[in-house]
Amino acid sequence: MWEAVILTVKLATITTAVLLVVGTPIAWWLARSTAWWKEAVGAVVSLPLVLPPTVLGFYLLIALAPSSPLGQGAAAIFGHTLPFTFAGLVVASVIYSLPFVVQPVRNAFEAFGDRPLEVAATLRASPLDSFFTVALPLARPGLLTGAVLGFAHTVGEFGVVLMIGGNIPGETKVLSIAIYDYVETLEWGKAHILSAGMLVFSFLVILVMMVTERRLRNRLT
C-alpha cells in the first residue's frame, strides 16, 4: 500500500518540476505573443481539460510505441521504450496536467500587462533579464497555483496511467490504480484508508493554496 503512495508522490513531484520548466515558457509565449495562431496553440495545450483521459492515453500509447518514430526517439533518449515504465508515466502526466499549470501562469503574466516590462527595459534590463527579475517574481501567485494544481491533478490521474502505465507495482501502480485494485479484490479497508487520505490531502491542498495565494497577492497589490 505504501509503495503506491510513495510512487505517487514521486511521480507528482517530478511531473510538477517538469511542468514548471516546460509550462512557464509556453504560458509566457501565450501571454505575450501577437501571432494570430497563438490561440490554436492555447487550445492544443488545453485539450486535456476536455479530452477523456483514456483517449489521451490511447494516442500516447500509439505515439510512443516501439514501432513509431516518436517511440524510437524516446527509446534512444531513455534507453528503453516508454509505455509501461515510470518515465512513460512522467511524459504522459506532463501532457495531461499541462493546462493546469499553463492557464494560471498565463493569467498571471497577462494580469500585470506590458508596463513593468517596459519600465525594466528603460532601466537597461534585457528581455531575458526582465523575465527573471520582473516577470517571474510578479507572477508568483500564478506559479504557485499552477504548481499546486499540477501536483494535485497528477496525484489523482487514473485513465491515462492505466492506458500507458498499466499496473506494475513500484513502477506504474499509483494511488488511484491501487484503490481500484483494492475495490476489485474487495479489500474495502485498504481502499478506505487510501481514499480518506486522498480526501484530506485534497482539502488541505486547496486550503493552503487559497490562503497562500491571497497572501502573495496582497503583497503585490
Next chain:
Amino acid sequence: MSLSDTDTPPEIEARFRGRRGAFDLDVAFSFPARGMTALFGPSGCGKTTILRCMAGLERMEEGRLVVNGALWQDDKTFVPTHKRPIGYVFQEASLFAHLSVRENLLFGKRRTRATRAGLDLDEVVRLLGLTDLMGRSPLRLSGGERQRVAIGRAILATPEILLMDEPLAALDRFAKNEILPYLERLHEELAIPVLFVTHDLLEAERLADRMVLMDKGLVRANEPIDELLADPSLPLARMPEATAVLTGKVTDIDEVYGLSTLMVSGAEFLIPGNLGPVGSVRRLRVAASDVGLTRSRASGGSSILNGPVARITDVQPMGDFQMTVFLKIGPGGRGAPLLARITRKSWDTLGLEVGDLVHALIKSAALAKDV
C-alpha cells in the same frame, strides 16, 4: 559625422512619421541637450507617442533619432530600449511591486555600465527627499512619493536624456505642489537634459527652458519658452491666461524692505520676499492681465515698484474691447519678452503704436505668488 560637427553643442534630433489611430504623426524637431524642454499640446495630439518612440518602446514607419551624436534610430538602425541610455518616467509611477523602494531605486543603476560616472544613491535620496521611504514597499507610498521614487530610479540609471510622460498628471493638486519643488531642484542641480510631456501650461511655465508646441500630430513651434509664450503668431499669447516668463539672476537682497533684486535681460526687478542666495537664477511668471502700460512715470507717483521701460513690438485685439500688447523690455527693445493685456480704450487714449517706448507697470503682488 564629419569633423566640423564636433564643435556644435550636444543636441537631440528627432524625426518620426507614421499613422497612429485617428491621425498622422509627422514631427521633426531638435533641441539642445541641456535644461528642460516641454513637449506641450492638447491631449491626444501624439506627445506620448513621440516620447515612446524616443525610448524605443514604439516604432514608427519612419523614424530618425540622434542623441549627442549617437545614432539611435534610422531606416536601418534600431537600438532596442534596454540599450538606450535613457531615463523614463511614466505617467503612473509604475514602481516594481515586488521590490522595496531601495531596490527599485537601484534596479537601473545596477545595470548601468560602471564606466560612466553616475549619481550616487545618497545624492539622489537627498535631492528627492526619499530618506524615510527607503525600506518601505511601494504599495505603502502616496502618489507623490511614488512618483519621486520613479524619478530617482530613472536618473540613477545615468541617462543621457530623461524622458518624462506627464509625470504630474496622475497626481492631485497637493501632490503636484509637493513634487514641483523637487523637479525645480533637479533642473537647478543636475546636468541631465529633460524632455517632458505636459498638457498643463503652468507646469511648462514653471519648469521648461524650451517648448515644443504640438497640435494634431504636427510640431507648430520649437523655441525657448520665453519667446514662444510671447510669440504673436502662436495661440498661447492669445489665451485669456496668457503669461510671460522672466528669468534672471538674484543680485541683491534688501532685508529692511524684504525685497530681492532680480536682474532680467533689459531691466532690474524688485520682488517681494527673499528669492534665495545672491547669484541664484530665478524665474518669474507674469500674467498679461497683471501688466499695465503708461507713457511716463511721474516720480514718486505710483505704488508700483516695477515699471521698466519696454518697446511695443506688436499688438493684437482680444475680443472687441481688449488688446494684447507684445513688449520687449529695455529702452533698446531687445530684452526679455513681456505681455500686457489692456483695454482698447486705454490703447486709443494713450495713442499707442507699435514701436513706441512705454513703461510696463507690474503689480508686485503678481510677482510674489510663485517664488
